[in-house]
Amino acid sequence: MNAFSTIVLRDLRVAFRRFSELANPLLFFVIVVSLFPLALSPTADVLRTVGTGVLWVSALLSSLLTLDALFRGDAEDGSLEQLLLSPVPLGLAVLAKIAAHWLVTVLPLMCLVPLLAATFDVPARALPTLAFALLLATPTLSVLVGLGAALTVSLKRGGSIAGLLILPLAGPLLIFGTRATDLSVNGEATAAPLYLLAALAAFALSLGPAAIAAALRVGLE
Amino acid sequence: MPLPRWFHLLGSPPFVYRLTSRLGPWLGGAGCLLLAVGGYWALAVAPPDYQQGEVYRIIYIHPQTAYVAMMAYVVMAVAAGIGFVWRIKLAHAAAVSAAPIGASFTFCALVTGSIWGRPTWGTFWAWGDPRIMFETLLLFLFLGYLVLRAAFDDRDKADRVSAILAVVGVVNVPIIHYSVIWWNTLHQGPTLLAEGGPAMTNDMLVPFLIMFAGFTLFFYWLLLTRLQGEIVERERDTRWIQELVAGSRA
Amino acid sequence: MLRARGLAIWRGERCLFEGLDFELGPGQLALVVGPNGAGKTTLLRVLAGLAQPTSGRVTWGDSPVDALAGERRAEIAYRGHLDGLKKDLTVTENLAFHSALFLGRTAVEPLLAEIELARAADTRARYLSAGQRRRAALAALKLAPAKLWLLDEPMTNLDSAGRALVVAWTRAHLQAGGSAVVATHQPDEFVAHGAIVIEL
Numbered sequence: 001m002n003a004f005s006t007i008v009l010r011d012l013r014v015a016f017r018r019f020s021e022l023a024n025p026l027l028f029f030v031i032v033v034s035l036f037p038l039a040l041s042p043t044a045d046v047l048r049t050v051g052t053g054v055l056w057v058s059a060l061l062s063s064l065l066t067l068d069a070l071f072r073g074d075a076e077d078g079s080l081e082q083l084l085l086s087p088v089p090l091g092l093a094v095l096a097k098i099a100a101h102w103l104v105t106v107l108p109l110m111c112l113v114p115l116l117a118a119t120f121d122v123p124a125r126a127l128p129t130l131a132f133a134l135l136l137a138t139p140t141l142s143v144l145v146g147l148g149a150a151l152t153v154s155l156k157r158g159g160s161i162a163g164l165l166i167l168p169l170a171g172p173l174l175i176f177g178t179r180a181t182d183l184s185v186n187g188e189a190t191a192a193p194l195y196l197l198a199a200l201a202a203f204a205l206s207l208g209p210a211a212i213a214a215a216l217r218v219g220l221e
Numbered sequence: 222m223p224l225p226r227w228f229h230l231l232g233s234p235p236f237v238y239r240l241t242s243r244l245g246p247w248l249g250g251a252g253c254l255l256l257a258v259g260g261y262w263a264l265a266v267a268p269p270d271y272q273q274g275e276v277y278r279i280i281y282i283h284p285q286t287a288y289v290a291m292m293a294y295v296v297m298a299v300a301a302g303i304g305f306v307w308r309i310k311l312a313h314a315a316a317v318s319a320a321p322i323g324a325s326f327t328f329c330a331l332v333t334g335s336i337w338g339r340p341t342w343g344t345f346w347a348w349g350d351p352r353i354m355f356e357t358l359l360l361f362l363f364l365g366y367l368v369l370r371a372a373f374d375d376r377d378k379a380d381r382v383s384a385i386l387a388v389v390g391v392v393n394v395p396i397i398h399y400s401v402i403w404w405n406t407l408h409q410g411p412t413l414l415a416e417g418g419p420a421m422t423n424d425m426l427v428p429f430l431i432m433f434a435g436f437t438l439f440f441y442w443l444l445l446t447r448l449q450g451e452i453v454e455r456e457r458d459t460r461w462i463q464e465l466v467a468g469s470r471a
Numbered sequence: 472m473l474r475a476r477g478l479a480i481w482r483g484e485r486c487l488f489e490g491l492d493f494e495l496g497p498g499q500l501a502l503v504v505g506p507n508g509a510g511k512t513t514l515l516r517v518l519a520g521l522a523q524p525t526s527g528r529v530t531w532g533d534s535p536v537d538a539l540a541g542e543r544r545a546e547i548a549y550r551g552h553l554d555g556l557k558k559d560l561t562v563t564e565n566l567a568f569h570s571a572l573f574l575g576r577t578a579v580e581p582l583l584a585e586i587e588l589a590r591a592a593d594t595r596a597r598y599l600s601a602g603q604r605r606r607a608a609l610a611a612l613k614l615a616p617a618k619l620w621l622l623d624e625p626m627t628n629l630d631s632a633g634r635a636l637v638v639a640w641t642r643a644h645l646q647a648g649g650s651a652v653v654a655t656h657q658p659d660e661f662v663a664h665g666a667i668v669i670e671l
Contacts, residue, residue, distance in 0.1 A: 006571045010560070017559035017595075078553025078608075085519060086572045087545040147389065151382050155372050164368060165386060168361035171354060172396075211389050214305075218381045221522045308523075375483075458484060 003088040004096045011100035014073075021069075025105055026112060029062040033116050044121055051120030052130070052181040056174050059109050059134070063145055064166065066105045068159040070097060070149040071216065080153075081220060090213035094146065095205070098212075102142045110134045122185065129184035129194075136197035137177045143208035144169050150215035172200065232309045234452050235461050241445040241452075249442035255435030262428035279337040281428055285436045287330035287356060291394050293323030293440060294359060297366070298391035301384035313380035314455060316387060317370065318447035322440060324363035331356060351400040352408045355393055362390040376455075472496050473518065473536075473619055473650060478527035480513050487513065488671055491527070495619075495650045495667070500641070502661060503654040505671030511654040512551065514671070515623045518652060519549040531619065545573050548617035550625060554608040558597035562588055562607050565596060566614060573615030586610045586636065601628040609637060612644075620644060620651040626660070634660060 015022060036054045040046055074080035074097075083093050113134060114127050122130070148166040152158025180193040230236050263281035270277035297319040304312030334353065335345040347353055366383050373379035401408045421429060456462045472494065479489035487510035495501055503511050516522040518529055520537040529536040531547060539547070556565045566579045583589045586606040596604060605628045612620060620641070626634045638660055641651055653661065658668065 003572060006568065010557070010564075010568050013564070014557050014559050073557075076553075077557060078551065078555035079557055081521065081549070081551065081553065082555045082569070082572070084521065085544065085547070085549055087541045087574060088572060089540065151369060151386060152372070154378070158372070161368060161372050164361075165365045168358050168365065169390070171358055175351070175354065211385055215382060215385045218378065218385070221378065 003086075004092060004099075007083075007088070007093055007096035008100045008103075011097055012104065015100070015104045022104060022108075025062045025065045026108055028065055029058055029109055029112060030116070032058040032061060033119075047120045048122070051117065051122050052126075052178050052185070053174075054120065055113055055117060055130075056177050056181075059113060060141065060167070060170055060174065062109055063106055063138075063141055064148075064163050066101065067145050067149045067162050067166075070101055070146055071153045072149070072158070075153050075220065080216065084217065084220065090216065091209040094150075094209040094212045094216070098139075098142045098146045098209070101145070102138060106138045106142055110138060122181075125187070126181055126184040129190050130181045133177045133180040133190075133194060133197060136194060136201050137173045139201045140173055140197075140204040141170060143204040143212070146212045147208060147215065150212045150219060153216060153219040173197070176200070232311055234311060234456050234459075237311055238449060238452050238465075241449050245442055245445040245449070248438050248445065252435050252438030252440075252442050255431055256439060259428050259431035259435050263432060267425055267428050273341060276337065276340050279333055280425075281432045283330060283333040283337055284429075285433050286326050286333060287397075288433070289436050289440050290323055290326040290330050290356070290359060291397060292437070293319050293326055293444075294362065294387075294394055295391065296444070297323060297363075298387045301380075301387040305381055305384040305388070310377075310380070310455065311452070313384065314451040315444070315448055316384065317367075317380075318444055318451050320363050320366050322443050322447065324360060324367070326436075326440065327356060327360040327363060331360065350408065351404045352397060355397040355400055358393055359390075359397065362386070362393060365390075472532060473652070474530045475518070476528050476530075478514075478517065478529065479525045480510055480517065481525040482510070482513070489526075491669070493667060493669065495652065497618075497648040497650055498645050499650050499667065500645055500661065501650075501652040501667040501669055502658045503652060503669045503671065504656070504658050509671035511671060512623050514669075515549070515551070515621050515652065515654055519547060519621050521549070542574070545615060546618045547621065548573075548612055548615065548619070549621040549623075550608060550612065551623045552627070554596075554604045555611070556596040556604055556607060559595055561593045561595050562599070563592045565607065566610060569611045570614040573611075573617075575615040577614050577616075579614070582610050582613055585613075587632075602630060602633060605629055606633055606636075609640070613640065618649050620649065620653075622651065622653045622655075624654055624656065626655060626657055638662075 033054060036050065036058075037047060040050065071080060074083070084090060086093070110131070114131060117127060117130060144166045147169075148162030149158075151165060152162040155161065176193040176196045180190045180197070183190045183193065259281065263278055267278070267281075269275050297316045300312045300319065301316035303309060304316060331353070334356075338347060339345050366387050369386055370379040370383045373382065453462055453465075474494050476492055477489075478491035480487045491514075493501065503514060505511055513522060517524045518536065520529070520535075520539060523537070531539060532543070534543065536547070555569070556562075557568075560568070562583065563579060566582070569575070570577070570579060580589075580592075583592050586609070588603060588606055588610070591599060591603060596607070599607070605625075609625060622637075622641075625637050629637065634657075641653065641661065644651060655661070
């Protein structure tokens, strides 16, 4: 079994040993989404207009919740150090950890989105596009979360700053993701923003791990 | 990696300090002069625009501050990158000097833009406009760089970690520039670099460029001044700084 | 062959040491001694390539130690103050992961018997005592055959049997042609002839 899958499986195993914590971002997501209709006037028109945006923003904020867990645990028990010292290229190891994080945190969030979208009266024909846009946008999001986590790995209360750093960078994802969803709600062609999301994902996945690895090395010095 | 000799000189704090002391006043003087001349020309001499009337005169401030902000970011990112790869502390000093200036210019660009936007587009802030969004992202990147630095106790670590953020964020600069070409935005297309030459008549183009040059020189003057202060602060325990301070007190 | 040339380490404004030169060949042991805060841990991390010295260079063979990659990277094993064990995984799972990562060839089970953790094999690391975790961490040394061992105060938390084990393993490693740098407060326990002593 190669190094990538070894690391992914280990991270999955560790995550599932703390099963109750897996639910936190999901619960947070549902709660945040529910707050919006309480704050806005919950008429069908308003909800339909803000629905896609609310879902995307809430998903973004929820994935930030697990940011600290990505590298801080490993940094504190010394396993990150050993990863740096292993024959595995750090970029690959980073990609493996991000993949595991995506599977454990982001994928469940994505599965909840269509359910919650229905409560905002997002039409069914828009759901495949919504799901596909999320599929394309979330890898970039995971890389950004990884970057924020890596930059702040040696800080004691790094999580709050990491959010400040990442949220602006996630702006373009929101722009294209909601645009794609809104276009499909209106029945228009969605190719353009989806292509852009795919391009961002390719960019993030190829260059992101190198930046994250550099940040981890500096953080552990 | 081997470096040319002048690179080594540029890594020496006393040398750079003397260089900035000598260059600074010239840049500042020239910059302020150009801004004064350009400002007078822009406000008093240049004719009003046939479409927008007098309010168009923000064109002599807004694009310039926006472009200087982008240039400031590139300066910061390049300096931080050099400092990271070759471990030159002075490069990090330059980056941290550029950040607050860049943030201020970005803020000015956004404010002058919204002042311009109110009468022309009908709104102070067009949330969906890509260029505005990416320029705002630029402001957050500057602030993020400074906030990240402040969180570290060890200055070397602060330098190097924030350098990574600076370099990653530089991808935003070409996006801001090309956003008006890639998307249909409220912003007009490129004026200076448009195909077929500048899309402006000479009596508007000249003050436009003068203000451009003025703001650029002004930025570099501010940068060198801040850099001097940063050098003094970082080197405060060394002998050459203490002699300098003692000498200036005498 | 580990080579250190002109190593200097500053912490902030304070110089911990400078001008450190030494060479370590196969079968050689270097003991790093000094009071707390003298820079022993920093020195070992620099030798491992985890940290950068203020000046000077460290090379392993012919490459700088922070540029090692792949199998050459695995020739150096570093054990610091942290155990490197995931608290939610069992001892066996932790060691199996380490072995897979470092391309180890030794079997995990007999090793557990040797470090007297056979009965705790399926216990999650969070329920082990500090001494047991330290044994497990040190066991990882035997899992992946590394030529250079860098051990930062390996005797911490170990009882006398554990300390004897560390000494015995180090001796066996040296006899097999490996080298080791050990930071320790108890250099006498290593009773090694011709060991280089680096005093900080």
